Amino acid sequence: MLLWGDLHNHCGITYGFGSLQNALKIARSHLDFCCITGHAMWPDIYARTPETEFIVDxxxxxxxxxxxxxxxxxxxxxxxxxxxxVTFQSYEMHSSLYGDHHIISPDDTFPLIYRDSPARLVADCGVRAIAVPHHIGYTPGYRGINWELYDQNISPCVEVCSKHGCAMSETAPYPYYHDMGPRDSRNTVYAGLRRGSRFCFLGSTDHHAGFPGSYGDGLTAVLAKEKSREAIWEALLSGRAYAVTGDRIECDFTVNGQGLGETVRGAKRKLRCAVKGEYWADKLVIYKNCRPLAVLCGEQLRPKPARAYKLRVEMGWGNSEELTRWAGRITTDGRLAGANLYLRGRSLLSPTNHDGSPVEVNEIDNRVLEQDTQAFAWQCETVRNKSTLHPQTDAVVAEIEGGPDTVVNVTVNGRTHTASIAQLLDGGVTWHVKPWHSEAVKIHAAVPDSAYEMVLEAEDEGSGGMDVYHAEFAQKNGQWAFVSPIYAGL
Structure with a gap:
């Protein structure tokens, strides 16, 4: 089964905002699994001088x-x-030498111990644990990953995207613009794979205000046998996980019928990647040894009779930092095959005591109120967008099975818009709550399944050594999936 979670985020248990209980309440409203990560140590922190006094203290x-x-x-x-x-125990180690890691354990006896390296900490903690490198793309020696010291035995997973940006490659979307500095091409995922390192991809928010899973900041998909700690842990260790930036993009990638994390033997390979997105597909690329092997663009997809459609309803905007509550409901005379609720909290990445923010900045009441094959109802709360490039909107994406004449009713805060699928395919609609600087609702144009589903197949032959295949998928709304590697040798 496909499960969704956030294994790296923060709240007020260390330097951050919000209570542990509220963070877990938010996680419970829209995630299958999570960690709430405390900051624990920085063995090689700067010497305390007048210049560094504040940051050290x-x-x-x-x-x-x-x-x-x-x-x-x-x-x-x-x-x-x-x-x-499903929860896991976790805390974080900063390191200039090794790069920052969060340590994850499925064991509730996980002790908080201090060591000078991630490897030593994992070895000495006495329980099962892994060390996950995160925001790896920063400068070597400046809390970016150190590929020369990377150990796949303790770090079978690497966080490839978060609020900091995306570290897949020098040309990946979402460059690093945090005050910790730019993305360095020596510390990308591609740089690690080219060195022969073996790991799967994770996405996490690294949110610092108690909102695990905040939409658009990073999320991990896990292919687990069941929804339990042991099953998710086994999937992480086996490499059956991948990263998305926000939209819950379903990916099925195989080489000769074998899936993520597997090692395939044989010179001839048949590759297949099937993707089911949440919006108009832009492109799907299968890579061999970090070079494109096969590419399918959205413009190449041929229209065909649809059996299902995705409909996105987005809420937010306005000019107020006060919470606006939204109550919505989607009904149809077709069949509601499923729906995903995409939620954002007030956005904070690395707060300090200069922020002046309240302790509980994300005491937000989000919940699914009703869900069956005919209706989906929800409640959520939003604030104004931080800028034109930093939205704070929430959204629901519903998958509706039916035909052009299928009728859909969307009600938000008492106002209802009724339209057929045919009308929604022609375009969406917006409305405002107030005359000026108003909160607003946007019903996006419906997307037929032929435009959000892709299948890319390719054949290849071995290069003589161990080949690494992975996939990347992009949507027209800027949301991505980074599909973890499958390894192939002769």
Missing amino acids: FHREGFKKLLEHWDEIRAEMARQNDGEL
């Missing part, structure tokens, strides 16, 4: 806070692991 205060409350944090994470939401 700020971090050490955060580390001390986590240590003092670790037992209660660990107990709460264990209590919340109830099957509806």
Whole structure:
């Protein structure tokens, strides 16, 4: 089964905002699994000087806070692991030498210990654990990954996208613009794969205000046998996971019928990548050893009679930092095959005590109210967009099975728009709540399945060594999936 989660995000248990309980409440509203990550240590932190005094003291205060409350944090994470939401224990190690890692464990006895390297910490903690490198694209020695010291035995997964940006390659979408600096081509995913490193791709938010899974900041898809800690843990160790930037893009990638994380033997290879997106498909690329092997563009897709359509309803805008509550419902005389709720919290990446923000910045009441084959109802809350390039809108994407005459009713905050699929294929509609600087609703144009589903097949022969195949998929709305490698040798 395909499960969705965020394995790296923060709240006020160290330097961040929001309570642990509220962060877990938000995770429960829209995720299958999560960590809530505390900042724990920085073994090679700068020497304390007048120039670095603030940053050193700020971090050490955060580390001390986590240590003092670790037992209660660990107990709460264990209590919340109830099957509806799967939780893992986690904390973070900063390192200039090794790059930053978050340490994840499925064991509730996971101790908070201090070591000078991720490898030593994993070896000495006494329970099962992995160290996941994150925001890897920063400059070597400046908290970006150190591929020379990377150890796939303790780091079978690498975080490839988050709020910091995307580190797949020098030309990947979402460059690094955080104050930690730019993306360095020496520290990309491609650079690691070309060195022969073996790992799967994860996406996480690295949100610092208690909103795990915040839309558009990164998310991990896991192909697990069931929704449980042990099954998700086994999938992570086996490489059956991949990263998306936000939209829950379903990906099925195989080489000679074998899937993610597998090693294929034989000179002749048949590759297949099937993708089901949430919006108009832009392109699907299968890579061999980080070079394009096969490409399919959305413009190449031929229209055909559709059996299903995706409809996106987006809410937000306005000019207020106060929360606007939205109550919505979609009904149809066709069949509602499924729906995804995409939620954003107030966005914070690396808060300091200069932010002046309240402690609980994301006490937001989001929930699914109703879901069956005829209706989907929800409640969510938004604030104004941070800029024209940083939206804070929420959205619902519903998949509706039917034909051109199928009728869809969209009701948001008491206002209803009724249209046929044929009308929605011609275009969407918007409306505003107030005369000026108003919150608004946008019903996007419907997308037929022939435009959001792609299948790309290719044949290839081995190069003589170990070949690495992975896939990348882009949508017209800028959302991506980065599909983890399959390895092939003779």
